[in-house]
Amino acid sequence: MSPRRLSTALLAAIAGLALAVAVPSGVLAGPGSGSGPSAEVAKKKTPKKKIKVGDDFFAPADTKVKKGTKVKWKWLDSNFNPHNVTLKKGPKKLKKKQKRKLKSGTATIDFKFAAKLKKPGRYKFVCTIHSTVMKQTIKVKK
Amino acid sequence: MNRVFAVAIAFAAMIGMAFALPAVAGAADAAKKGKGKKGKTVTVCKFGCKYKSVQKAVDKTGKNAKIKIKPGTYKEGVIVEGKKHNGLTIMGTKKKKPKRVMFNGRNAKYEDGNTAQNAIEGIDVKRLTIKNLSAKNYVANGFFLRDSDARDGDKSLDCKNYKVKNTYTSFNRAYNVFAFGCVGGKMTDSESTGTGDSAFYVGATPPQKKPKMTQIARNEAYLNNQAFSGTNSRYVDIHHNDFYNNGIGITPNTLDSEPYEPSGESVIRKNNIFWNNLNYYLDNSPVETTSSGLGEFLGTTINFPTGIGIVNFGVNDWTIKNNKIFGHFKWGTATFSDPIGNDGDDAISTDVRHKNNEMGKNGKDTNAADFFYDGSGSGNCWQGNSSSSFVPSGADNTPSVEELYPACPAPASAGTGGSGGDEDLQLVDLVGYVLADPPENQQCSWTEHPHPKFKKFKPFMVTPGPQGCPE
Numbered sequence: 016m017s018p019r020r021l022s023t024a025l026l027a028a029i030a031g032l033a034l035a036v037a038v039p040s041g042v043l044a045g046p047g048s049g050s051g052p053s054a055e056v057a058k059k060k061t062p063k064k065k066i067k068v069g070d071d072f073f074a075p076a077d078t079k080v081k082k083g084t085k086v087k088w089k090w091l092d093s094n095f096n097p098h099n100v101t102l103k104k105g106p107k108k109l110k111k112k113q114k115r116k117l118k119s120g121t122a123t124i125d126f127k128f129a130a131k132l133k134k135p136g137r138y139k140f141v142c143t144i145h146s147t148v149m150k151q152t153i154k155v156k157k
Numbered sequence: 158m159n160r161v162f163a164v165a166i167a168f169a170a171m172i173g174m175a176f177a178l179p180a181v182a183g184a185a186d187a188a189k190k191g192k193g194k195k196g197k198t199v200t201v202c203k204f205g206c207k208y209k210s211v212q213k214a215v216d217k218t219g220k221n222a223k224i225k226i227k228p229g230t231y232k233e234g235v236i237v238e239g240k241k242h243n244g245l246t247i248m249g250t251k252k253k254k255p256k257r258v259m260f261n262g263r264n265a266k267y268e269d270g271n272t273a274q275n276a277i278e279g280i281d282v283k284r285l286t287i288k289n290l291s292a293k294n295y296v297a298n299g300f301f302l303r304d305s306d307a308r309d310g311d312k313s314l315d316c317k318n319y320k321v322k323n324t325y326t327s328f329n330r331a332y333n334v335f336a337f338g339c340v341g342g343k344m345t346d347s348e349s350t351g352t353g354d355s356a357f358y359v360g361a362t363p364p365q366k367k368p369k370m371t372q373i374a375r376n377e378a379y380l381n382n383q384a385f386s387g388t389n390s391r392y393v394d395i396h397h398n399d400f401y402n403n404g405i406g407i408t409p410n411t412l413d414s415e416p417y418e419p420s421g422e423s424v425i426r427k428n429n430i431f432w433n434n435l436n437y438y439l440d441n442s443p444v445e446t447t448s449s450g451l452g453e454f455l456g457t458t459i460n461f462p463t464g465i466g467i468v469n470f471g472v473n474d475w476t477i478k479n480n481k482i483f484g485h486f487k488w489g490t491a492t493f494s495d496p497i498g499n500d501g502d503d504a505i506s507t508d509v510r511h512k513n514n515e516m517g518k519n520g521k522d523t524n525a526a527d528f529f530y531d532g533s534g535s536g537n538c539w540q541g542n543s544s545s546s547f548v549p550s551g552a553d554n555t556p557s558v559e560e561l562y563p564a565c566p567a568p569a570s571a572g573t574g575g576s577g578g579d580e581d582l583q584l585v586d587l588v589g590y591v592l593a594d595p596p597e598n599q600q601c602s603w604t605e606h607p608h609p610k611f612k613k614f615k616p617f618m619v620t621p622g623p624q625g626c627p628e
Contacts, residue, residue: 095353096331097298097331120236121280122271123331124330125296147413
């Protein structure tokens with residue numbers, strides 16, 4: 016292995032390690048998580064679930080997904096009101112840090128939020144602006 | 158030092174301490190509360206300042222900080238979150254020219270790549286002040302102040318006593334200045350135009366034992382769907398504003414979908430509310446509506462009405478007094494309830510008092526009818542209003558106009574007591590109006606006339622009007 020190849024390999028190993036450390040074990044939240052060739056391979060394997068955020072509803076409101084599913088919420092262009100996705104109650108084993116990440120910004124249109132749900136159990140979400148009518152339960156199966 | 162002198166010094170020192178101690182204690186208390194301690198002052202500008210972005214300045218400052226923004230256009234969506242920012246002031250440096258410091262939402266992004274929703278969003282911040290600034294073209298709101306956990310039973314009340322002063326907000330998609338779940342607060346001395354919903358909005362006000370009033374004062378709002386609206390708004394004092402050329406001037410309402418029903422305990426006083434005849438349903442309107450209306454009835458959308466000064470839609474204990482309300486081509490004020498779809502019947506207009514308003518400019522710039530009431534609820538009354546004309550009661554005159562629009566206080570017999578109104582002419586008139594299809598045809602029932610001059614203002618009508626009015 017040439018010194019250049021060695022340094023490239025080292026860099027790749029360090030980058031991989033950094034990624035492994037940076038990604039929380041229970042949940043991956045954010046609008047644009049994952050990029051690059053290795054992420055693309057991972058993407059293909061990661062089950063996904065799309066949820067619409069509308070006035071004043073989540074669609075589907077209740078759903079079941081497999082453990083590790085990446086749930087993507089998308090705000091509808093037809094919205095007039097501000098909405099958010101906020102975890103009210105999660106599985107008992109879900110850590111506080113992970114719970115805190117399950118909170119989107121408040122938006123009306125042109126907005127996305129994603130989270131990977133790794134811990135099995137029931138996740139209850141609300142929009143805190145319309146908490147009386149905008150409720151959602153996602154059951155994560157083992 | 159002689160003894161007399163020493164005693165005098167000691168005495169003076171004691172006096173000094175006696176005065177100084179409370180002050181020190183007071184300062185300590187204030188510091189403890191986070192009110193008294195002076196925060197950092199930083200400046201933001203496009204070139205030559207430490208900060209080029211307002212968000213970065215916010216992130217680097219704490220309680221009671223002052224962020225001064227120099228003239229320029231700032232394409233960002235600033236988020237101020239949490240008590241660590243209590244007492245923050247974000248201000249433009251040009252007090253007399255707030256338009257010189259402009260937040261522009263066109264193509265503005267958050268750091269995560271999402272579209273910036275608001276120029277400034279304050280979340281759970283007490284005493285946040287926004288002044289001498291402008292905001293335009295955001296996909297949601299200009300300035301948005303909110304409690305993150307506004308719900309029945311929430312006692313944290315983390316959004317409190319905000320101030321939005323001397324601002325210019327225009328063409329933000331939903332609301333220009335929007336407060337949700339907050340206590341107290343002031344929206345004052347500001348100009349606001351071009352919203353698909355409301356120029357100023359106060360909603361979901363938590364119930365309070367000792368209410369802190371929210372002041373909406375000395376503002377100018379025009380070419381909006383509504384100048385002011387507020388779902389489940391309470392303790393609002395709306396005064397000395399000029400609201401004109403909107404679809405509706407002021408409209409508080411009550412809805413299940415948001416906390417703290419119903420809207421109530423508020424005052425509308427000493428405002429000029431005039432010429433609110435913006436038919437934004439027409440193609441040529443400078444603003445579109447972003448409202449989904451008042452709900453659905455038998456599969457048909459119940460649209461917001463237009464051409465009205467004040468709409469009281471299922472509210473409790475609002476007083477409308479000493480206003481000048483004129484030049485509306487439908488109604489000066491309209492009071493009705495939500496007869497369909499409110500769980501628990503919280504949206505019943507009750508104790509809405511109309512007192513001593515100057516209606517129709519004493520006949521010089523009339524409202525088509527000064528007052529409309531569907532006969533629902535109870536305690537609604539009309540007294541001392543000049544130049545009053547009422548939408549009459551039904552063909553059989555039951556109830557009579559005197560019974561339908563009683564003087565204050567209203568007798569117990571007035572109103573149906575429930576959400577359903579008088580099933581005669583009033584309800585038919587209202588239903589026909591809000592179900593007009595297409596909605597631009599609301600205008601077909603208007604009584605239009607030219608307006609005489611009023612101060613510096615110019616009337617505005619969308620032209621051409623509806624082309625498909627039924628014969």
